[in-house]
Amino acid sequence: MAETKVRVSRGENFVDALKRAGIAAADRNAAAAAFGKHYNLRRLQPGQEFALTLGWPNQTLYQIADSDSEPEARLIGFEFKVDAENRIHMRRDENGELTARKDAVPLTTRIMAIAGRIDGSLYLSAKAQGATDKVVADLANTFAYDVDFQREIFGGDEFEAIYEAKYDEEGNVVSSGEILYARLHWRGRSREKGYYRFETDGRADFFDATGQSAKRLLMKTPIDGARLSSRFGTRKHPILGYRRAHKGVDFAAPRGTPIKAAGDGVIERADRYGSFGNYVRIRHANGYKTAYAHLKGFRRGIRKGKRVRQGDIIGYVGTTGRSTGPHLHYEVHLKGNPVNPQKLKIATGKKLKSAELERFQMQRELIDAMRAPETEAASLYAEDTDAEKSAL
Ligand SMILES: [Zn+2]
Incomplete structure (x- = not known):
């Protein structure tokens, strides 16, 4: 008996690889049938490996001297790593037939x-x-x-x-x-x-x-990986030119970046809203509302009356309405007054x-x-x- 490894080469299938390992034709085909019950042979990729156990039938001196090539090996069994957590084991059963079994790796x-x-x-x-x-x-x-x-x-x-x-x-x-x-x-x-x-x-x-x-109750930032590009408070408006209060914060982000509901609540509106472009407003508990402006579009199913959970995607960053480039304009209101989202310190009550x-x-x-x-x-x-x- 001998232990050896065969690695699948480019352009080679399962049977080819076993042939290259010197395994007899009858065993190659029996192994393919047994292995195929647990693994789609067409999914086999170059580089995947079989740890083979091979045996050679006893031969007389005459047979060895007579043969001009290596005798073909019999397949005793093999182990194959499906992925990090699964193995397929090929063994000969009590009748000498090749059978395969899939085993979970003990972790x-x-x-x-x-x-x-x-x-x-x-x-x-x-x-x-x-x-x-x-x-x-x-x-x-x-x-x-x-x-x-x-x-x-x-x-x-x-x-x-x-x-x-x-x-x-x-x-x-x-x-x-x-x-x-x-x-x-x-x-x-x-x-x-x-x-x-x-x-x-x-x-x-x-x-x-x-x-x-x-x-x-509310997230500070309802968008992943965005850069805060304009803070809350008075500033010079980028388009209108004069100083006016910025009632929210702006996050610069690539067009299409998902926007999340900052908290659990009910959609109050999800439509076109003047200079805000595509706009979503959510009503939350304790008198809070959040608004999201300049969206490229709304997530499917986001409409007035729809209940959302914190973190649900509601729409995507765009530059609709009065806007100089793709960004999210985000506002938080408490009982009708805008508050600074960056200074929120409100617990869920949980x-x-x-x-x-x-x-x-x-x-x-x-x-x-x-x-x-x-x-x-x-x-x-x-x-x-x-x-x-x-x-x-
Ligand atoms: Zn803004």
């Missing part, structure tokens, strides 16, 4: 704890600690209501995250799961918040140590209480116990600015 979940200083961007600094893209995105999303990542993250600010990671038998990270805890110390380390993951009413959310939700709060506090203690002890000693950073990492 182990480990709790990862990372912490460090931000050098350049949160993305690069967290990646340098081994965080996956998903972990970094989830970490940033947890703070979407607190932090303006374009303007409020300074070099030397701190981040921390505890998250689940799934490993295969060879120790490779196969996928990263949920963030359990996220902390930022931002704006020149003048502000700090930590949020714990907690499931309530079948939904996972993030809460601070007191049980207050990380979510707010605050954990009684039995739920007790359950949360127990879980919070478990998570706190997983946190890397180094990150609690602030003095450590004074001596060693290297980011700390530990796998628990």
